[in-house]
Every structure is written in structure tokens, then in C-alpha cells.
Amino acid sequence: MDTARQASLHVVGHDAEFATFRRAAASGRLHHAWLLTGPEGIGKAPLAFRMGRSLLNGEDPAAPATRQITAGSHPDLLAIGRTFDEKRQKFRSEIVADEIRPINAFMHRTAAEGGWRVVIIDTAEAMNRNAANALLKILEEPPPRAILLLTCATPGMLLPTIRSRVRTLPVSPLSPADIHTVLARVAPETPPEELARVTPLAQGSPGRALSLLADTGGAISAVAHEAVRGMTMSRILDVADAIGRSEAGFGLLFTLLGSALAQASRQAAEPGLARSVKLADAWERVMLIRRQTEQFNLDKQEAIIEALSAAGSAHI
Structure with a gap:
């Protein structure tokens, strides 16, 4: 998730979705769990980190919290996703219960900075049954000033009881102009003819666009x-x-x-x-x-x- 951490400082698009979250936070009635849904590769994880940054005072590039979040060392942010299998040299297909259970203790401890505790679960549909049940127990009794941000491309794979306890935030695919902007930033050496080929085929997904470039x-x-x-x-x-x-x-x-x-x-x-x-x-x-x-x-x-x-x- 290091790429998502970095990209969250310069999220392209998704302004309407972020504004919805900011309004909820400003209202003082911020839901304790959000489910960001949308096709794979459209930038749900960077958006989740951007949302987390907004709660942890980590949006100013010069702020200490900003650097901590980018480095993965912020004490009030816990990020979970599919781990990398060094032996097989690929990401594991599942998130297991042992990776979910520490969330409970993390969310109930006192925030190091006196504010929010933020947990991001990327690719939540990868949780196996035991992991999903462990998360459900956490969702049933959420502590104050603690928030869960889940990303999921296939919400139908989540337990209905999990979906009923989160606020769903649909994340829209990016426009062709935004896709072009992302590619120009992350793949600046790409020939113009290749950019022109993949942009209309990307279906609003920078991740898909990068796959197409391959x-x-x-x-x-x-x-x-x-x-x-x-x-x-x-x-x-x-x-x-x-x-x-x-x-x-x-x-x-x-x-x-x-x-x-x-x-x-x-x-x-x-x-x-x-x-x-x-x-x-x-x-x-x-x-x-x-x-x-x-x-x-x-x-x-x-x-x-x-x-x-x-x-x-x-x-x-």
C-alpha cells in the first residue's frame, strides 16, 4: 500500500466523494465505518488514505503527521491489506483473521495525538470468513473517535451483516483527462501514441491503464x-x-x-x-x-x- 500512501498526497479526481466525507466530518456525526466501492484500479485506496489524512492533520506536505503517514509510521493509522508472499513472490489471495484482530486493541487505545484513530482495510473482499467475522465483532461495538475505511471492488462478496453496518461511498471511475494526468505522472516516459491507445480503453481506471501499457x-x-x-x-x-x-x-x-x-x-x-x-x-x-x-x-x-x-x- 506504499503507492497508495504516496498517491494520497496528490489524488486525481474523486473530489465529490471526498467532499461528501468532509461534510460528514464537519457535521460532527461522522459514521464509524465507510465502505468505498467501485471497479478495481480507480484509486479507492489513495482516496481512503486522503480521508485518513484529513482526520489526522496530514494534508499539509510540511506537517510531521503528513510525513509519518507517507512513511507508514503514524501511530494513529493502521493500514491492512493483502500481504506479500516472499517465497512465491506475489501477494497472498486472502486477508486472515490474525491480521484483523489487532484492530480492536488499536481502536480502543488512546490516540497518540489526542485525536482520531484510523484503520484502512484495502481490498476488503479478500477477507476470508474468519477475518470477516472478526471484523464484524469490531463493527458491532465501535469506540468513539475511531473510524474504519474499507475499500472493495466487489461488495457482494462481503457479509451482509458487514454491509449493513457501514456507510457506502460509491467511487466513480476517472475521466479520460484524469487518466491521462495520472499516467503522465506515474509513467512519464510513455510514448504519446501508447497514452492515446490505453486512455479510452482504461474505463476510468488508472490501474487498468497501467496494465494495458504493459x-x-x-x-x-x-x-x-x-x-x-x-x-x-x-x-x-x-x-x-x-x-x-x-x-x-x-x-x-x-x-x-x-x-x-x-x-x-x-x-x-x-x-x-x-x-x-x-x-x-x-x-x-x-x-x-x-x-x-x-x-x-x-x-x-x-x-x-x-x-x-x-x-x-x-x-x-
């Missing part, structure tokens, strides 16, 4: 759209062999394959509902294959073969 020239994107139209088994095996060995290529293919299926489903909704439903079913199957492969460290080439076949099945 697909130089759109080669993997072309493979994803080809899969939706239907591939021969020989072609599927060739693609799986070429991409399956790469951690980055695996994730990018699944991201773009999901987008291609979603786009095809929207386009098919007008001429025929049946095909749209088949494409939506294929999207769910592809997303499940990815989650299970990453969670259980399954064979990536086999997963790609299964996903490409599932994508093409809607074409039949």
Missing part, C-alpha cells in the same frame, strides 16, 4: 478478443504455452479477457438476451478460474486453457 501494442488484448470469438484448441494451446510462464502475462490476460467478455455481453444485450447471458456466465467462470488458480497456486497454463475455452463457449 501490453505493448495491444497484443494480449487482441488475444482476449480473439478468444471471445472462439479459438481452435491448437491456438489455445499455443497461447497458453506463450503466456502461462509469465506471472505478469497471466494476470494481464485474465484482466483483458474479463473486459472483452464484459464488453461483448453489453453489445449482445440488444440483439439477443440469450447470448448476453452466455457471455456473462463465461465471465463468471473466467473470474472463478483466476481466483482459484491464484488462491491454490494451480497450474497457470492449465488455467489459461480452461479460461480461453470458457470464453469461446459463449460463441457456440
Whole structure:
């Protein structure tokens, strides 16, 4: 989450969402838990850190609290997310109960600066059942001047009892101009033609835009759209062999394959509902294959073969 900490000093867009939070804080009736929802990669975590900064006097670049938050050393801010597995060299798929339980003690202790205690849980949908139940107990009896800020791309994966105890703040995708601004800042060496290619395809998500930049020239994107139209088994095996060995290529293919299926489903909704439903079913199957492969460290080439076949099945 170090990137989100840094980006929270210069959040691009989301002014309306931040203003909603500031008004609630100014009213003196700030809800104890907020759920920031929206598609992956649109900047929910930087916005959550910006909200936390506003409560901890950490918005002025010259302030000590600002530097502490950026460095991850502020005593009144606890940030939790998927941890990095050094052995496998990738982020773990779940947030477990042992990572959630310390929140209770943190929120009940006296704030070091005499103000708020802020907890940020990024990618809250990654909590497993035990972690979610541990969080639910904390939400049931929140202490004063303590706040939970959760980010979540798929709120339907959270327990209904958690959703009922938080205030939901929908976070909108960024405009193409804002996407261009973010890319110019974080990837300044990107050729103008690549910026022009990925900006309209990013769907308001800087994270998606950066993934698209990794697909130089759109080669993997072309493979994803080809899969939706239907591939021969020989072609599927060739693609799986070429991409399956790469951690980055695996994730990018699944991201773009999901987008291609979603786009095809929207386009098919007008001429025929049946095909749209088949494409939506294929999207769910592809997303499940990815989650299970990453969670259980399954064979990536086999997963790609299964996903490409599932994508093409809607074409039949």
C-alpha cells in the first residue's frame, strides 16, 4: 500500500466523494465505518488514505503527521491489506483473521495525538470468513473517535451483516483527462501514441491503464478478443504455452479477457438476451478460474486453457 500512501498526497479526481466525507466530518456525526466501492484500479485506496489524512492533520506536505503517514509510521493509522508472499513472490489471495484482530486493541487505545484513530482495510473482499467475522465483532461495538475505511471492488462478496453496518461511498471511475494526468505522472516516459491507445480503453481506471501499457501494442488484448470469438484448441494451446510462464502475462490476460467478455455481453444485450447471458456466465467462470488458480497456486497454463475455452463457449 506504499503507492497508495504516496498517491494520497496528490489524488486525481474523486473530489465529490471526498467532499461528501468532509461534510460528514464537519457535521460532527461522522459514521464509524465507510465502505468505498467501485471497479478495481480507480484509486479507492489513495482516496481512503486522503480521508485518513484529513482526520489526522496530514494534508499539509510540511506537517510531521503528513510525513509519518507517507512513511507508514503514524501511530494513529493502521493500514491492512493483502500481504506479500516472499517465497512465491506475489501477494497472498486472502486477508486472515490474525491480521484483523489487532484492530480492536488499536481502536480502543488512546490516540497518540489526542485525536482520531484510523484503520484502512484495502481490498476488503479478500477477507476470508474468519477475518470477516472478526471484523464484524469490531463493527458491532465501535469506540468513539475511531473510524474504519474499507475499500472493495466487489461488495457482494462481503457479509451482509458487514454491509449493513457501514456507510457506502460509491467511487466513480476517472475521466479520460484524469487518466491521462495520472499516467503522465506515474509513467512519464510513455510514448504519446501508447497514452492515446490505453486512455479510452482504461474505463476510468488508472490501474487498468497501467496494465494495458504493459501490453505493448495491444497484443494480449487482441488475444482476449480473439478468444471471445472462439479459438481452435491448437491456438489455445499455443497461447497458453506463450503466456502461462509469465506471472505478469497471466494476470494481464485474465484482466483483458474479463473486459472483452464484459464488453461483448453489453453489445449482445440488444440483439439477443440469450447470448448476453452466455457471455456473462463465461465471465463468471473466467473470474472463478483466476481466483482459484491464484488462491491454490494451480497450474497457470492449465488455467489459461480452461479460461480461453470458457470464453469461446459463449460463441457456440
